[in-house]
Amino acid sequence: MMSSAIGTVKEAFTSVTGQTAKVSDLEQAIVDPAKENTKGMTTDFGVHISDPDNWLQVSNGTSPGPGLLEDHIAREKIMRFDHERIPERVVHARGTGAHGYFKVYDDRASKYTYAGVLTDPSRITSTFVRFSTVQGSRGSADTVRDVRGFATKFYTSEGNWDLVGNNIPVFFIQDGIKFPDVVHALKPEPHNEVPQAQTAHNNFWDFVGLQPESAHMVMWTMSDRAIPRSYRMMQGFGVNTFTLMNAKGERFFVKFHWIPELGVHSLVWDEALKIAGQDPDFHRKDLEEAIASGAFPKYFFGIQVIPEAKEHDFDFDILDSTKLWPEELVPVEIIGEMVLNRTVDEFFPETEQVAFCTAHVVPGIGFSNDPLLNARNFSYFDTQISRLGINWQQVPINRPVCPVLNHNRDGAGQHRITKDLNYWPNRRNLAPPVPTNRGGYAEYKEKVEGMKQRVRSAKFQEHWKQAQMFYNSLSDYEKAHLVGALSFELSHCDDPVVYRTYTSVLNNIDYNLARQVAINVGGEIPKHPIRENPGHKASRLSQLEFPAQEPTIKGRRIAILLADGFNYGEVQAIRAALKAGMATTWVIGPRRGPVYPDGEEVGSGSGYSADHHYEGQRSTLFDAIIIPGGAKHAQALAKNGRTIHWVREAFGHLKPIGALGEGVAFLREAVQLPGVQFASDLNSDNVTTSYGVVTAGKYDAGSAAADALSIKQGE
């Protein structure tokens, strides 16, 4: 393995809850007013301010007089405010970030690469991840139907490595020169800037209808993958084909994968729509809440590797970003993991200013001739200049944790003062190049030949097989959701040319799919298939094949629905059991504040504190609901339309619902669906489980709660 001459900074990490090298580095930039309380308020140039509330004016004290432009304190404050905004990202504007760390389990990847970050198990590498949606503006809702970005900055000892991926393994286009077109088409329409954060409009479907290479990605974006339950419960894919180089100089093609420990889970569309209004920051808060409660999100890191000699062994081109590498052909090797264990201190300097660039790779990792990646490597650096200025890599969140030294100088916002000579070669041998055998970045010596021309190579011309493979690999209800999603989106297109064209396009993937959607949206109902769908499938395309690593309720949000007169002992036991499983519990009562248990008079004593009230929250914001026993409490819940709606809606969204004792009667009344079984004997501890509804009489409350929640969402 090559050693690194620059890698003098040992990445330090004290414990799982401790501090990564990057967090220590950021501390130099942190200002904490609580620690500087002897200083008091100053201008930006450090002079104390005595009155920040009144503009200097000429006044007789009885009525306002003219304001004076000489008030430099007021002018500074207003001028600073006037320039607070920077351009939002041209795509992926809406997002949230967290700090974490990455480690590999052993050095097994050294047969493919000499990159220390991927081969040295003694290292803990600092990371910063930004998750995002693509289409909407910075203030748009989190749970919209969209691709999710999964961008990771690894602050390695050899420099920053940015893996800028999505939660979908393929892309809309094959060549980056088409990126402005696809983005213009999917963004709000130019004449009225509508719609926000969704592709349900004419221009998007017009574009993809005329661009068959998008078909595969469209299948993914119309699947449940595009409405994840949480950033903690989605996969990440580097999408592009990169390369790895080992110490012998051999090269391999590689695709990078993140697989969440908690499994891949989605919302149902009705939930997603409602949450977009009820809590537009749902995913942002979910990540923050999980980290704050110690349920640190974890992702396994995998690589798919193809030796250089096998590049042309597949019936698709491995450099085509609209194709994935089926795991049957190229298995994913899990080599490490990332844990996110720290939220940001301030959103703008960290999450908004973090700037990724696919061209940032470290020795041992390289590019391929993937034409999408080629364009990306130009675009990211360029866009950061317009967002953050030419010295964007000096911004604290972006700067590496290893030394940075070269002869680049000046530019707006230069923060570094570099002594001495600013050119190479120089007479004092300052900042010399580092030979590749001592850690300098080495390009692979690739033999290239050909004509200079604008072309798509042959295998790039086939667009349907993998779209079919994805569709065929889904379970029946995932297929039903996909039909629903296509029908929703195409029925928001009002130009018949658009929805008729797309329903015809679907017939290239599957005849029945095209028929169902065409019937729903008034499209061209096909009379016969135009292309055979031979039914080929691949494993691990259905998200059902990604359950949680271990059955877990870690980081799940559970609502306990209470009215006055509830069974206090049960609630205590339920909460303790859920807390032990690292779920968060929320008591939802008739009021925020005291709710009174059975035996305590309403209004007396301190009661039991409810976190929220029925109106303030909705069932959509929780993964499961529990209704404990208590006669008066159950009667009060049964008389309240809002609580009945709570459980009916949760049932409709396929969520586990648990009830104990008298709570069972309320649940039975509220659900009122023939076929659902409930515990009938309140004196028995037998548990009845039916359609995700778990009920018991005198069952041990803690175990009942745990049982209820071990039912997988979606069952």
Ligand code: HDD
């Ligand atoms: Fe991109 C941002 C992911 C193709 C040009 N992209 C951006 C972000 C993610 C991706 C996650 C947000 C990063 C952050 O959180 O700051 N992009 C992808 C993936 C692609 C892809 C997985 C396909 C493999 N992108 C792509 C192409 C181009 C761009 C083909 C241009 C030719 N992407 C950009 C950009 C953005 C960006 C304009 C906007 C903000 C930014 O870079 O920092 O340069």
